Amino acid sequence: MKISEETVDHIAHLARLEFEGESKDTIREDLNRIVEFIDKLKEVETDNVEPLIYMTDEVNRLREDDPKVTLTQDEVLKNAPKKDSDYFRIPKVLDK
Amino acid sequence: MSPEIRDKYQVVIGLEVHAQMLTKSKAYSSDVNEFGSKPNSNVSVVTVGHPGTLPKMNRKTIDFAIRLGLACESDIAEHQNFARKNYFYPDLPKGYQITQDLTPICTNGNVYIKDDEGNEKAIRLTRIHMEEDAGKSIHDVDVFDTLVDLNRAGVPLVEIVSEPDLRSSQEAYNYLTEVRKLVRYLEICDGNMEESSLRCDANISVMLKGAKEYGRRVEVKNMNSIRNVQKAIEFEINRHIEAVEKGEVIAQETRSYDALKNITISMRSKEAANDYRFFPEPDLQPLVIKQAQIDAIKAEMPALPRDLFLKYTTELKLSEYDAYNLTDSKELALYYEQIILHTSNYKAAANLMMGDIKSYLNHNGIGMIDFPISPKIIANLISIIDDGKISSTTASQKIFPALLDTPDKAPLKIAEEMNLIQDSNEDDLLQIIAEVIANNSAEAERYKNGEKQLTGFFMGQLMKASKGKIDPKTANIFMRKTLEEL
Numbered sequence: 001m002k003i004s005e006e007t008v009d010h011i012a013h014l015a016r017l018e019f020e021g022e023s024k025d026t027i028r029e030d031l032n033r034i035v036e037f038i039d040k041l042k043e044v045e046t047d048n049v050e051p052l053i054y055m056t057d058e059v060n061r062l063r064e065d066d067p068k069v070t071l072t073q074d075e076v077l078k079n080a081p082k083k084d085s086d087y088f089r090i091p092k093v094l095d096k
Numbered sequence: 097m098s099p100e101i102r103d104k105y106q107v108v109i110g111l112e113v114h115a116q117m118l119t120k121s122k123a124y125s126s127d128v129n130e131f132g133s134k135p136n137s138n139v140s141v142v143t144v145g146h147p148g149t150l151p152k153m154n155r156k157t158i159d160f161a162i163r164l165g166l167a168c169e170s171d172i173a174e175h176q177n178f179a180r181k182n183y184f185y186p187d188l189p190k191g192y193q194i195t196q197d198l199t200p201i202c203t204n205g206n207v208y209i210k211d212d213e214g215n216e217k218a219i220r221l222t223r224i225h226m227e228e229d230a231g232k233s234i235h236d237v238d239v240f241d242t243l244v245d246l247n248r249a250g251v252p253l254v255e256i257v258s259e260p261d262l263r264s265s266q267e268a269y270n271y272l273t274e275v276r277k278l279v280r281y282l283e284i285c286d287g288n289m290e291e292s293s294l295r296c297d298a299n300i301s302v303m304l305k306g307a308k309e310y311g312r313r314v315e316v317k318n319m320n321s322i323r324n325v326q327k328a329i330e331f332e333i334n335r336h337i338e339a340v341e342k343g344e345v346i347a348q349e350t351r352s353y354d355a356l357k358n359i360t361i362s363m364r365s366k367e368a369a370n371d372y373r374f375f376p377e378p379d380l381q382p383l384v385i386k387q388a389q390i391d392a393i394k395a396e397m398p399a400l401p402r403d404l405f406l407k408y409t410t411e412l413k414l415s416e417y418d419a420y421n422l423t424d425s426k427e428l429a430l431y432y433e434q435i436i437l438h439t440s441n442y443k444a445a446a447n448l449m450m451g452d453i454k455s456y457l458n459h460n461g462i463g464m465i466d467f468p469i470s471p472k473i474i475a476n477l478i479s480i481i482d483d484g485k486i487s488s489t490t491a492s493q494k495i496f497p498a499l500l501d502t503p504d505k506a507p508l509k510i511a512e513e514m515n516l517i518q519d520s521n522e523d524d525l526l527q528i529i530a531e532v533i534a535n536n537s538a539e540a541e542r543y544k545n546g547e548k549q550l551t552g553f554f555m556g557q558l559m560k561a562s563k564g565k566i567d568p569k570t571a572n573i574f575m576r577k578t579l580e581e582l
Contacts (some may be wrong), residue, residue: 003140014371015444019235051375053177065156067128069138076139076246086135090186090471093233 003031097334098133101394105302107350108310109259109268109329113275115285116158116229116293121194122253124151124194124380135245143250145190150379153178158251158383160284161226162202164254164424170205170219170384174385178377178543187231195255197374199223201385207258207278208402209270219271220259227253249316250460253283260299260371262312265329272296272322275487277401281426287319296325301346302336312346318358319353324383331360412442421450427464428454431471437494438475441482446476452496477507486511486518487567518567520576527565532557544582551576573578 008028017067019027073086082089102501104262123548124131125142144151165172179197202224211217231249235242256275262268275296279285287294296319301311316332332351349358364545401423408419423429435445453474457467477495481488485508486495498510511517533540536557543550559568 002296013121014184014373021297027165043173054381055378056381058381062158063126063152064122064154065119065154066126068126068140069128070126070140073134075141075313076136076144082241084257087234087245088136088186089238089241091242092235092240093114093186093242 002035003028006030097337101341102337104304105333105340106305106307107263107265108260108263108301108303108335109265111203111258111262111268111271111325112297113256113258113272113297114214114229114295114297115164115275115287116255117157117254117284118142118286119156119160119252121154122250123154123157125250127252129153129251130247131293133247134358135243135247138247143189143246148408151194152250152566153380153383157226158201158385159393160252160282161224161254162385162390163282163284164256164279165202165224165399166281166390166394166397167206168202168205168207168224168256170202170221172385172390173199173201173203174202175199176383178380179374180377180468181227182384183372184341185230185233186242187233187246187249189249193228193230194377194380195227196225198286201383207271209267209274211270212264212266213499217261217267219398220263222257224254224256227255229253239460260301264268265326265333268298269309269322269326272325273426274401276322277424281398281400283398283426284442289319292320296322297545298325298328298329298332300332300336302333302340311340312348314346314348315350317350317352318364320355324353324355327358328360331358335360344483359412364575398426399429399433401426401429403476404433408442408446412436412447414442418443418446418450420423425464429465431464434471435478436476438472439478441478443486444478444481445475448478452492469499469505473499473503473507480508480511484518485565486516487564487569488518489568490564509561515563516565518565525562525571525574526578528566529558529571529575533578533582540579540582543579 004025005028006025008031009020011031012027077083077088080088117123119127119129122129122138122140122143125140127143128138130138140149142151162172163221165168173309176196176199180192181195181197182192184191184268190317199576200223203222205221205224207221208216208218208220210239211522229251230458231244231246233242233244237243258271262271268297276287276289280287285293290297298316298319300316301308301313303311314332314336316328319328329411336346345497350363352363353360353435402424405416405419408414409416414422422432431453432445432449435449436442439445453467457464477499480486481491488513491507494506494514494516495510498514499505502510532554536554539553545552556566556571558571558575559566563569
């Protein structure tokens, strides 16, 4: 097992997820399988190969600075679990 | 704290400045970029981070960042990528900020400031990169909920990162003043710290003078004016030195400035260090900046404050004080540039700018742009003073106010109509002097007997008799001469 319980806790925290007991073991196994798969990929000789980030060679896909209104305020707020007439409402966050 | 203790320590400061770009639309989507709109009205599906939506880069942001880079003598990167900086916060719906990590648009560069001795000092820049702003969380309106407004989310920013080259809170103040001046001259950001379109985080540490290693660094946020940046730094310097003197270890952390109490408060310790997991943003294709594009932007660059300052102090032989004040804002400098197209009396033009014109603007709470008199007319006014047709006092007290009412009228015409043209004819002048002396024979007698202080009295009588139409300087010379010859 390469992935420790601490690593699972850390990654879970970063993703705002919670794992306890059996589910923690399951996700740990899953993560291990992923790491093993990556290790397998590492066997390929890539010393002189640039990493592939983009699926095309296109560059400078830009747009002009033309502002557009595409959503009304009502539409923006429509799917929010909690809102008032102007704002999204969320549980109090104290520090940032 | 005693100056002796303070003097043992070297202060080291680096600043990170975020500047909101004055584009019409946002960085990676077309929503309107506007301060003060109805909450959550400038929002698109990209901004709220709906699945399946794709960002597209605003061309203008790149031009603006290049403009700033050129003004700071930076290197512009030919190849650039965007990266995702991952963190959870409610005002960042995507869960990541699109920024530039390994390939900032600008690297290196300099911002020139005055150091504490008044000498020019180059503050080196590490980098300038493009990114996007987050939305706004409002914590203090509702008791139970935090309110979120996403209008600001996605607004283009540049982050300007300095090297730790600043050595005092005053230098930090000067640096920030210069950066604000620059972005305003370049017209890429309005530089308004109160509305947080310009923001500054300060990294501060202290070390014993001569030490090889920097002290433990603390980051301070939430200063909404340049003065508050200076105050927050000053508070931190004292806090650090006091702690080090007591043998305490400074915690590496982020602190927030409380302007009301003039203190800083710990926000969160860096031990739970943010793990941003930067990785390349696959949704935005890379940028390739061609030299031709840089050249085109360079050709359109406005005059910069430092260039104008150098021009005024060397070519125009103005004092540093005058040059500094004239270049303080772009509007002032541009107006001055217009005046000196029509006059070569640069000093007189500077005096008028910083005197009558500035006080008129201040008094009326308006900017240069709303000043009614054209630079050409101001140059005209200067030339009729230089020709001896009116005195500068008359220009300031009579013609200037009249021009404000009729800004298009030639100053000479106003002077004629108001009967203010100075009598420079010596015969006429001597004639009036003779009359004044004749009308005040008792005083003339006393002068002859040694009461030289009566010169002032005679000058007063002379100015009254001439109705202010004579040049006081010339009149004074002739008056003294005549009195001596009595």
